[in-house]
Amino acid sequence: MAEDYERISLVKPEVFIYQIPPRASNRAVRAADWNLESPDWKGRLRVVSMGEKCLVKLEDKISGELFAVCPVDNFPGIAVEPVSDSSRYFLLRLQDPSGQNAFVGLGFEDRGDAFDFNVSLQDHFKMVKKEQDLAVESSQPVEHKDYSLKAGQKIQINLGKKVLQKDEEEKSGPKQSLIGLSASGGLLPPPAGATPAPRTLQSAPAPAHNSQSTQSKSDDWGDFSVFDSSSKPKSSGEGSGWVQF
Template identity: 55%
Template sequence: MAAEVEYESVLCVKPDVNVYRIPPRASNRAIRAADWKLDAPDWTGRMRVTARGKMAYIKLEDKISGELFAQAPVEQYPGIAIETVSDSSRYFVLRIQDDSGRSAFIGIGFGDRGDAFDFNVALQDHFKWVKQDNEFSKQAQTPDLGPKLDLGFKEGQTITLNIGQSKKRDKSRPQSTGGLGLLPPPPSGKIAPPPSVSSTNNNTEPPTSGRDIGCLLDLDSNDANTLVQPNPPNTNADLWGDFTSDSNQISALFS
C-alpha cells in the first residue's frame, strides 16, 4: 500500500518582518519586547506560514531570493514554539530549529498591527481544524457501545394500515331567489304541501263567483280538464269614439 502524500499549503504570507536577538530568560516572569533593541533589528525579511498535514511551519525567507533564513515547526498553538509578549501585540517569541534538531529562541515583530493579527488568526484557524479532525478520528475508531434500538418485525408480527380517504362534506349555502331566503320548516317537522292552482279531480266544481271576475272559466262536458275560454269582445264596436270626439281638442293643445 502506497504511503499517503502530504501536500504543503500556504496559510499566511507577510512581506515585512523583523528578527531580534533576545537575552536568555532569567526567570519565569513574562517576556517584554521593550527589553529588545526594537530600533535595530538583526534581520529583516519575509515570513511565510505553511501547513503540511497537522504541522504548521513559520518560515523566515529572504525577500528577493526566497532563501530560507530560519524555520520554526509548530505542533500546537498556543505552545512553546511561539509565545506572545506582555507589553505589545505586534511582537512574538519564536523557537527556531535547524536540520540537526538544534533550537534557539528569537524575537519577531511586525510594523503593522494588522499583519500581527492575520498571523495570529492563521495559526488559530489551522489548529482549530486539527482539533476537530482528531475528534472525528476518535469517533470513527471507537464503536458505539450503547444499546441499539431494534425496529425490525418479530416473527409472526404484522401491521395494519388504513389507507381509506376521509370524505369531506361541503356545506352549500342556500341561494336567495328574489331577495327572499328559504323559509324554516314548521314546528311539527312536517312540510305542508304547496297549494294547487287547479284541481284534476272530476268532481271539482268551478267557483260560483267566477261571473264576478274578468275571465269566465267553465268546465266542458266532454273533458273535465279543458278550460273554456270566454268569448272575445266585439271588435266592431267603436272603441275610439270618445277619443275621436275629443281629437280636435287634443290637437289644438299642440298647435
C-alpha cells in the same frame, strides 16, 4: 491530510527579527527589552501546513532563500509566545536541522499583521482537531437499532376528541341553518313533492286618473281617421295611404 502536501495559510512580505538576551527566569517576556529600532534581520514570513505539522518559515523577501524555520506543535505554546507589553511582537523558537533551538524576537509592522498571524495558527490546530474527531468517529462501530414491530405488538393512536367530532359533523351533512340557501344567498326551490306554503297577495290600489286629462287626449285624436290600405280612395284629389283631417 497527505504529509507531502504543503498548504500556505499566511504570507507577510516583511517582518522583523531581534536577537534577545537569555531568559533568566519564567517571568513574562517584554518587547521593551529589545532594541526595537534596529532589527537584526528583515524578511518574509510564511505559515505553512503539512499534514498535522505547522511551520513558520522566515525567507529572504527577494530571493526566497530560507533563513530559519519554527516548527509549531501547539498554539499558544512554547514555540510561539506573545509578549506581555505589545500585540505586535512574539517570542519565536527557531530550530535547525540538527534539532538545536534558538529563541528570537518576532515583530510585525502593524497590529493587523499580528492578528492575521494569530488567526492562521489557530485555524490550523482547529482543523487538525476536527480531522482527529472525524477519524475517531469513523473507527467506532455504528449501532443499528431495530424499529420493526415484534410479534403481537400493537400501536395505539389517539386521534383526539376534536378530530372525531369533525368527522361526525361531515357525515351528518351541513347544519340545519344552512338548508334552503343557495350559493348566491337566495332561497332554493322546495324539494319535489313538497306543498309550497300559500302566499297572500295584496292588491295594489288602482292609480288615480285625471278624467279631464283623459278626455282631452281623446278629443285631440278624435278628428283623425287612419287610412285603411284595403279601402279605395274617395276621390282623385286625395292621396292614398295618408291620414285625413
